[in-house]
Amino acid sequence: MSTDEGVLLSPALVVGHYCHDRITLPGGVRVDALGGSVSYITNVFEALSMKADVVSKVGADFLYNSQLLYPPIVVENQCTTEFFADFTAGEERLLRVGNVCEPILPKDIVSDTKYEIGLAVGIAGEVLPETLERMIETSRIVVVDVQALMRTFDPVTRLVSLRRLEETPFYNLLHRISYIKAARNEASYIDLEIVRKFTCVIVTDGENGSKVYSKESEWRIPPFNATDVDPTGAGDSFLAGFSAGLYQGLSVYQAALMGNYFGALAVEQVGVPHFSPEQLKKLQEFRDTNVGVILSSKPDTGGPRFNLLCHNELPVRETNTQKPQAL
Template identity: 40%
Template sequence: MESQIHPILKVTGEINRLETGDVRTYGGRGRHSRKFELSEDQEPHQQQPPLSHCVLIIGNYCHDVLIKDDVVIAESLYGCASFISIVLDGLSIPSAYASKIGAHRIAAPELGPQVGTLLQPYSPVGSPWQFDFGLAVGVGGEILSETLDRMLNLCTVMFVDIQSLIWVFDFVDGTVKMIRLKEIGFFHLLPRIRFLNASAEEAPFVDVVEARKLCCVLVTNGQDDCTVHWKDEEYQIAPFLAVQIDPTGAGDSFLGGLVAGLVQGLAVPDAAVLGNFCDL
């Protein structure tokens, strides 16, 4: 399905300020006739009705240079939103993106390298539409609690990659550290979030035992496996046989595959299998 451009109220640097801009929508505009619900009484292994509605993604794009043994082996468009768009676009799932982006470094070579430049947090998004699914993804610290709260009002089912919340960059030297979720003002939003995605390294900072009581928590473990935690239930999702070479974007691709599976009506464990396949 051909990509389309339609106007959406774009993220700006000022909270609650609305500005109309062009954001690419892959697969066209969604129709909002049915809603996906995972109620308190509904288990994640139950089959869901197929959907054909729009997905809202707030996340980053970046120009990336891959270097191996001091040799540049690839230059490409990377970033969380980029990886997810590849999955959703490949499956013709309509989606809309809001992202802060800079000038293209090839179109504006005078800018030079921007290594070490930190992206400021995303402000709350304004939109005239409602979305069936929302994804908050990022490298670290871009998603404000106000932004996430606004997305929760716009989207029926909300997915959050924990990296966008708990990773913090030092503004002086660029070093990275993780902060516990309870310490940064997001834990109270967990009952409104349906799916929280974390790596095995990030899981201790989430407190999975407590978080799983409030939402479905997915913990990925690189090339090995994925575990779905929901209340008292736990599902081990076996991996596809693969040798990990470069894990860049694997978690984002997994999340994109998970969403794609749920859009098609798969139960959560089955959608997680699709997520495992997409992160290969």
């Protein structure tokens, strides 16, 4: 746990709504599941024994209280935020919003606790500019999923769309944000060359891994092989792995690779994933000895896999983009 002017900092504050996900998988099978970025993020944190405070709101109709370690605020006169995600039309999902719960206000963050990392992970406009400012005041590192800032909804069709980042009321806060994460389609709504001057931008690109853009440098972070079953929570699991890596003291490169690892694990299951002891064991040395992961090819298998290397052996720029072995 870090200190800020002598004050002990708690691990993480996570702000965003839980939701009901109605998912149509590529084969046409329909699944109802617990959703919301906060559910995927706290799932990874729990697997890594990383504690968090969660600020989230749901309606009295919320179905998944028994699955949660971090209960939400229940607003009796509201319905739980609801999304309909259709993956049958190709690579990009068709996303509609149903009910939307009321926003999270600055006063809802009631604790005077100071945090090492604050994650703004709204899904339906629930994180207001003033709420993000409150998070900035309470957190040493602030990580934002850009969908929390840019999502809009058609009032008739309920289709989810995006607006350009510079058109949002959050734009003037960028210089106070440590990292923003954008999916490939979201990145096209960001002027990367301008935004990277204010904050570090991480773009996730599915099976192609991710890319980190700082003010003066950029790094491509290689992916892990995975069988894509349900990509719903991949970006959220990436963000959790990345943030946990930062909390553990890893470099941005190492933390992003850790994010790629959890993103790959997430797509292989429907809904919030479960991690096997074997999968977590691969991260044990990573966490306990603060080493990095790099790719190499082993002569005994003839195929690529990952090895653990000391921090000072890690590359600092573009690296081999071969994938590690399947998870």
